[in-house]
Amino acid sequence: MTTSTATPAPEVIEEGGGIGGALRDYVARLRGGDTGSLPAVLGFIVLVIFFSATAEPFTSKLNWANLLNQSAAYIFIAMGLVFVLLLGEIDLSAGYTAGTSAAMMGVVMTQKGFAWPIAVLACLVTGAVIGLTIGILVARLGIPSFVVTLAYFLGLQGVLLLVIGEGGTIAIRDKTILAINNNNMSTWMGWVFFLVVAGGYAAVTFGQQARRRAAGLPTAATSVVLAKVGGLALLLAIVTFFLNQERSVNPVLNSLKGVPIIVPVTALFVVGLTFVLTRTSFGRHVYAVGGNAEAARRAGINVGNIKIACFVIGSVLAAIGGILIASRDNSVSPTSGGSSTLLLSVAAAVIGGTSLFGGKGRIIDAVIGGLVIGVIYNGLPFITQQAGIQFVVTAGVLLLAASVDAIARRRASATGR
Amino acid sequence: MSTSTSSTTPLLSLRGINKSFGAVHVLKGVDLDVWPGKVTALVGDNGAGKSTLIKGIAGIYSFDSGSYSFEGQQVEVTNPKQANALGIEVVYQDLALCDNLDVVQNLYLGREATSGVILDETTMERKATETLKGLSVRTLKSVRMKVSSLSGGQRQTVAIARAVLWNSKLVILDEPTAALGVAQTEQVLQLVRRLADAGLAVILISHNMNDVIRVADNVAALYLGQMAAQVPSESLSHGQIVELITAGRSGDLGLKAPDKEVVA
Ligand SMILES: Nc1ncnc2c1ncn2[C@@H]1O[C@H](COP(=O)(O)OP(=O)(O)OP(=O)(O)O)[C@@H](O)[C@H]1O
Ligand SMILES: [Mg+2]
Numbered sequence: 124m125t126t127s128t129a130t131p132a133p134e135v136i137e138e139g140g141g142i143g144g145a146l147r148d149y150v151a152r153l154r155g156g157d158t159g160s161l162p163a164v165l166g167f168i169v170l171v172i173f174f175s176a177t178a179e180p181f182t183s184k185l186n187w188a189n190l191l192n193q194s195a196a197y198i199f200i201a202m203g204l205v206f207v208l209l210l211g212e213i214d215l216s217a218g219y220t221a222g223t224s225a226a227m228m229g230v231v232m233t234q235k236g237f238a239w240p241i242a243v244l245a246c247l248v249t250g251a252v253i254g255l256t257i258g259i260l261v262a263r264l265g266i267p268s269f270v271v272t273l274a275y276f277l278g279l280q281g282v283l284l285l286v287i288g289e290g291g292t293i294a295i296r297d298k299t300i301l302a303i304n305n306n307n308m309s310t311w312m313g314w315v316f317f318l319v320v321a322g323g324y325a326a327v328t329f330g331q332q333a334r335r336r337a338a339g340l341p342t343a344a345t346s347v348v349l350a351k352v353g354g355l356a357l358l359l360a361i362v363t364f365f366l367n368q369e370r371s372v373n374p375v376l377n378s379l380k381g382v383p384i385i386v387p388v389t390a391l392f393v394v395g396l397t398f399v400l401t402r403t404s405f406g407r408h409v410y411a412v413g414g415n416a417e418a419a420r421r422a423g424i425n426v427g428n429i430k431i432a433c434f435v436i437g438s439v440l441a442a443i444g445g446i447l448i449a450s451r452d453n454s455v456s457p458t459s460g461g462s463s464t465l466l467l468s469v470a471a472a473v474i475g476g477t478s479l480f481g482g483k484g485r486i487i488d489a490v491i492g493g494l495v496i497g498v499i500y501n502g503l504p505f506i507t508q509q510a511g512i513q514f515v516v517t518a519g520v521l522l523l524a525a526s527v528d529a530i531a532r533r534r535a536s537a538t539g540r
Numbered sequence: 541m542s543t544s545t546s547s548t549t550p551l552l553s554l555r556g557i558n559k560s561f562g563a564v565h566v567l568k569g570v571d572l573d574v575w576p577g578k579v580t581a582l583v584g585d586n587g588a589g590k591s592t593l594i595k596g597i598a599g600i601y602s603f604d605s606g607s608y609s610f611e612g613q614q615v616e617v618t619n620p621k622q623a624n625a626l627g628i629e630v631v632y633q634d635l636a637l638c639d640n641l642d643v644v645q646n647l648y649l650g651r652e653a654t655s656g657v658i659l660d661e662t663t664m665e666r667k668a669t670e671t672l673k674g675l676s677v678r679t680l681k682s683v684r685m686k687v688s689s690l691s692g693g694q695r696q697t698v699a700i701a702r703a704v705l706w707n708s709k710l711v712i713l714d715e716p717t718a719a720l721g722v723a724q725t726e727q728v729l730q731l732v733r734r735l736a737d738a739g740l741a742v743i744l745i746s747h748n749m750n751d752v753i754r755v756a757d758n759v760a761a762l763y764l765g766q767m768a769a770q771v772p773s774e775s776l777s778h779g780q781i782v783e784l785i786t787a788g789r790s791g792d793l794g795l796k797a798p799d800k801e802v803v804a
Contacts, residue, residue: 338662340669341682402659404652407641411649414638421636422650423621482640535688 178505194497201489203440211481216275222460225445229293250442258431307381557606584762629703693724763788
């Protein structure tokens with residue numbers, strides 16, 4: 124990372140430069156401060172090696188599947204936070220939005236006896252209303268989102284307590300809701316899912332290449348595209364194969380195998396939300412508002428509406444995170460979505476590569492960062508039972524990720540990127 | 541575009557424009573003509589009312605009184621969208637680009653090409669490349685570079701390209717070279733000249749008399765909210781422009797001397 128060695132400025136890499144060229148291009152981007160998800164991926168690998176070496180139960184097949192289910196809620200809340208962070212705003216209330224919305228689902232389903240789709244709808248509407256009111260306060264009144272959502276953090280904690288009652292819990296007994304974040308697909312469904320994802324990614328990537336070539340625009344080298352598609356397919360195949368193995372301690376009594384249902388559910392949202400952010404005008408405007416709100420305004424973009432929409436999307440995704448928490452815990456309590464939920468979700472987004480300064484971030488960041496957080500929270504208890512250490516470690520990781528973000532930003536402005 | 545006809549019929553014609561902010565009378569009976577294929581330099585000291593005048597033209601402010609005609613038609617321009625619809629684009633001094641977006645994304649910001657709900661990236665990239673080629677911009681390595689990685693001159697180029705992408709007829713540039721070095725200023729001035737040579741009407745606000753003399757066909761000098769003079773640039777010397785700016789008159793040109801006005 125030395126800039127003093129005065130080698131001549133790196134040449135623009137011909138896009139026909141093949142894999143070598145693409146790699147050199149990538150290194151140039153890294154040096155320019157555009158680290159993307161690399162720190163998170165490296166962190167993930169290092170953590171996995173560390174926990175595998177120090178905590179034997181960590182490597183069990185059962186634990187790997189657990190990890191996905193444990194991370195899911197953080198990933199969903201973090202995906203919502205990506206929308207808010209892209210604006211350069213923050214939502215400190217996302218955790219209690221998850222809890223409150225889940226409580227609403229519990230009330231409608233368990234206490235009032237409605238079917239699960241109605242309960243889920245109530246949950247999502249609760250999230251949407253919370254997001255809408257936050258958005259209006261931030262965008263129309265111009266109160267800093269930090270202050271608005273700090274108030275909501277406290278307020279929603281109170282609402283959650285009032286709805287559930289001190290010391291109480293609402294049990295979740297609906298089979299469908301419980302299945303979402305606990306059950307697995309059959310092994311053949313896992314392979315179908317693999318084919319759909321790998322095939323879909325290949326089709327989209329090659330289709331894009333063909334369209335660009337037809338329009339006479341520069342395209343990435345075919346070898347690079349093949350490597351990307353092949354790499355993803357291989358990785359997915361390994362994961363699917365692994366998760367399709369029997370992992371029950373006592374298979375005769377209770378067979379446990381297959382890709383957790385939460386995986387395709389998450390994948391669906393990742394694809395849909397990535398589409399919204401990268402392929403629609405709305406998504407483009409979100410990045411523009413985060414990059415330069417004044418420029419966006421002069422370009423005729425309604426900045427206020429974009430902000431409100433992002434807070435609504437963020438809170439609805441947090442509400443879905445709430446459903447996943449309820450599903451995993453079989454219940455909703457006054458602490459659902461509380462404690463470190465928000466911190467971990469923000470950490471997930473930031474570790475994945477989403478900037479706290481706005482204008483930079485992707486949905487997949489939330490997934491990658493969420494898995495890193497998942498590994499820490501899954502692995503640490505095997506080493507120490509002390510909650511204190513776990514908090515300190517998590518805080519350290521968040522600060523580390525934020526530092527990487529800030530340093531990348533400084534490097535980017537220093538190298539003019 | 542034959543210059544003989546274009547020099548006779550102005551694209552934009554303002555007559556007797558007045559604009560006050562509360563008690564402050566900023567524009568006092570201003571006349572201005574802008575011709576297609578010509579660069580009209582708008583000069584004047586700080587606070588003379590240049591920015592106020594172009595913001596009125598661009599529909600950001602509405603004028604209190606006076607006539608605004610475009611292509612010979614009396615028009616009412618009260619918001620930026622109406623100005624855009626007429627073919628008026630402004631390049632603001634602070635550029636208003638998004639650093640985190642690439643060149644194509646900036647060019648089309650707020651007016652993205654779509655097919656259905658999906659952004660039509662190939663069309664946008666192709667047209668952006670063509671527009672930049674049309675402006676003879678060759679310094680950009682790729683239209684997919686982030687704007688944050690561009691130099692000041694390249695950014696200015698992108699901002700100008702953004703203004704000409706939409707079949708615009710009148711491009712207004714507010715101090716486009718203020719922050720640029722010698723070489724980059726040169727690039728941008730050449731670009732401004734090419735816009736006019738391509739038949740567009742250009743209003744150039746500048747405090748740099750050398751730039752004005754180099755590229756402008758016409759100089760309009762504002763003095764304390766009044767149009768001191770609008771004359772072809774070849775008939776003016778550097779010194780005369782400075783006098784018009786600082787005193788409102790230069791020899792026979794410009795506002796009548798205040799004492800004569802009182803007598804008459
Ligand atoms: N929104 C406003 N409210 C009140 N007064 C204003 C407003 N905008 C401009 N003015 C006044 O109008 C006068 C002309 O301002 P304007 O910005 O048009 O000057 P300018 O010629 O562009 O100057 P400069 O060369 O410094 O950019 C100034 O005296 C300014 O104080
Ligand atoms: Mg000004």
